[in-house]
């Protein structure tokens with residue numbers, strides 16, 4: 333039986349090429365490595381945005397990609413929540429609209445799930461705000477909530493705290509820890525910050 337995260341791929345992007353081999357049973361895995369070592373490229377490959385030259389990607393028993401077996405699950409069927417450095421909220425929607433954008437299931441299930449996420453991430457006071465004027469930490473909490481509401485089977489986080497100043501980072505970390513502890517989701521967490529990695533992840537893979 334494969335590990336929870338079982339990845340063995342050759343990645344190529346322009347002149348960049350890297351072989352990545354990860355086998356880990358940690359539910360929360362951190363990816364670290366120098367700038368340009370391929371962390372984001374690996375997340376893109378997992379999300380189906382970059383096709384590996386060869387190899388396989390299997391997470392939580394789900395074969396997402398396997399060149400030899402001609403498996404390449406389309407991005408929208410991979411059920412992946414993706415949180416970027418900069419939140420990437422939709423400017424034309426208010427906070428509630430952003431959260432519900434990708435909500436799955438029937439209306440009552442979506443509402444129950446929304447209530448849970450709003451509580452978990454303390455988003456109540458923000459619900460009818462426009463995205464303009466939100467702080468960086470608020471934006472990231474909403475981005476995290478939006479990703480969770482898509483009912484993902486895997487959460488990818490690409491340096492979600494790196495644009496925040498140290499105080500805001502410290503404020504947001506406990507929310508990430510709550511998500512880690514209250515959702516049984518596998519998570520892959522890219523970061524440059526060793527202290528952050530130590531507080532979030534259960535295993536660390538270094539690229540490069």
Ligand SMILES: Nc1ncnc2c1ncn2[C@@H]1O[C@H](COP(=O)(O)OP(=O)(O)OP(=O)(O)O)[C@@H](O)[C@H]1O
Pocket residue numbers: 345346347348365366367368369370371372373374
């Ligand atoms: N669209 C692209 N076309 C060509 N090369 C690319 C493209 N995107 C990324 N690269 C190259 O691929 C390599 C890996 O980039 P990637 O963004 O995966 O690294 P990273 O480890 O996430 O870096 P950082 O920590 O700076 O975000 C780099 O050398 C980068 O220049």
